Amino acid sequence: MDKSINSLLGIIEGIAIDGRINELEISYLALWLSEHREIENLHPFNELVPRVAAAMADGVLDQEEREDILWLCKRLRSREFYDQTTTDLQRLHAILGGIVADTRISEEELRGLSDWMEEHPHLKSCWPFDEIGSLITAVLADKKIDEKEHEMLHAFFSEFTALLDSRTITKAPIAESGPIRGLCAVDPEITFLERGFCFTGSSPRFTRPQIEELVQELGGTAHATPSKKVHYLIIGAEGNPCWAFSCYGRKVEKAVKLRKAGVRVVIVHELDFHDAVADHR
Numbered sequence: 001m002d003k004s005i006n007s008l009l010g011i012i013e014g015i016a017i018d019g020r021i022n023e024l025e026i027s028y029l030a031l032w033l034s035e036h037r038e039i040e041n042l043h044p045f046n047e048l049v050p051r052v053a054a055a056m057a058d059g060v061l062d063q064e065e066r067e068d069i070l071w072l073c074k075r076l077r078s079r080e081f082y083d084q085t086t087t088d089l090q091r092l093h094a095i096l097g098g099i100v101a102d103t104r105i106s107e108e109e110l111r112g113l114s115d116w117m118e119e120h121p122h123l124k125s126c127w128p129f130d131e132i133g134s135l136i137t138a139v140l141a142d143k144k145i146d147e148k149e150h151e152m153l154h155a156f157f158s159e160f161t162a163l164l165d166s167r168t169i170t171k172a173p174i175a176e177s178g179p180i181r182g183l184c185a186v187d188p189e190i191t192f193l194e195r196g197f198c199f200t201g202s203s204p205r206f207t208r209p210q211i212e213e214l215v216q217e218l219g220g221t222a223h224a225t226p227s228k229k230v231h232y233l234i235i236g237a238e239g240n241p242c243w244a245f246s247c248y249g250r251k252v253e254k255a256v257k258l259r260k261a262g263v264r265v266v267i268v269h270e271l272d273f274h275d276a277v278a279d280h281r
Helices: 002-015 023-034 045-056 063-076 084-099 107-118 129-142 147-160 208-217 250-260 270-280
Strands: 196-200 221-223 232-235 266-269
Touching (some): 002 023, 023 045, 045 063, 084 129, 129 147, 196 208, 208 221
Parallel strands (some): 196 221
């Protein structure tokens, strides 16, 4: 019940995040409505579904109707079973589905998504918050979305369009060539005391033992492979030719799987790691 309500809330936020709502986005909202017909007479859907159906009757979702549904969603959401992080992650998943509902992702939508993420910093380190932030930063660096970037965004966002199932993300949003994108956290907060670190790739500045020594000097622990004891996976600045869209290295793959399972391991670029070392010395 809570997930469905959070999904509706996210869908409406997602389709309206650029300030405009088109026919394809309305159709996506209608899909949520059709998937809840069988339970529309059960509480709380007996309050929610009629409101959505009435708003959809003319095929247009105006500002007042949108605000009415959002208001009702926020009052029906339960806090008994889920904490705020879980609730907002469900909303984030649905927002991504709402953004991609019309098959096109615009700069305005990415900026609106970025604004939403800035208002929810408690989701940092949770899948897929960091990955989305990294993607937005990389794609909007030149203030435009080219076709290859759009294809990558669309492939990733589309993984979140299912309304009621629990599909697992199978691909990490990484460019097929060039620098790592959509993988490392943007401006990560790195602490060392009693934190676990793992390293992969090659560093142009230090050997692996030297990096491990840096971590230990600052109170951290070095690990050979990602696990629940690892808080940060550091990716060497020289990268790895194996890191492509669906093949990106054993340790990176394991870290991504841990993130999907709810483990808050942060994937960090080596340059951010060195900045953190300098700040803590």
